[in-house]
Amino acid sequence: MAGLKHYKMALDPAIIRLGNMTTNRHKYFRWTPRTAGITFVYAVVVPSIVGYFAYTTDGLWDFRAKRRGDLLVER
Template identity: 45%
Template sequence: MDPALVKYNNMMVNRHKYFRWTGRTARITLAYMVAFPAFMGYLAFTTDVSDIYGIKRMVLTNLQGKWNMRGKRRGDTIVEF
């Protein structure tokens, strides 16, 4: 077997032993665990118009945002303009 592949495999298996929190790893973790989900939640919340606001059904179609975050089928886009 190729020694480079063996070395790569050993590195992958033992990666958790050599992990250190650095500024870079902290920023990446923050981005993937906090910033991205918060951004997606904000996007979904701001573009969602529901019956909670007491708006009639006719007006709802005019107030819906640019993106429709509700269930889609394969091939459908989220853009609604």
């Protein structure tokens, strides 16, 4: 029973094509205005927005040792 090969199955050609496409994606990538814009948004704009909100709300809320009726805002 140990020598039987039960794991052999027919491979789906679409899954094989998808695997090949993801493996070789870097070979066919080109910088276009669309890809440059998307890269700029995700590399510069989104971290800037998150950093701005993190900086403006730094130390604004204190969640330690709060009881019922205490305020979260520490202004």
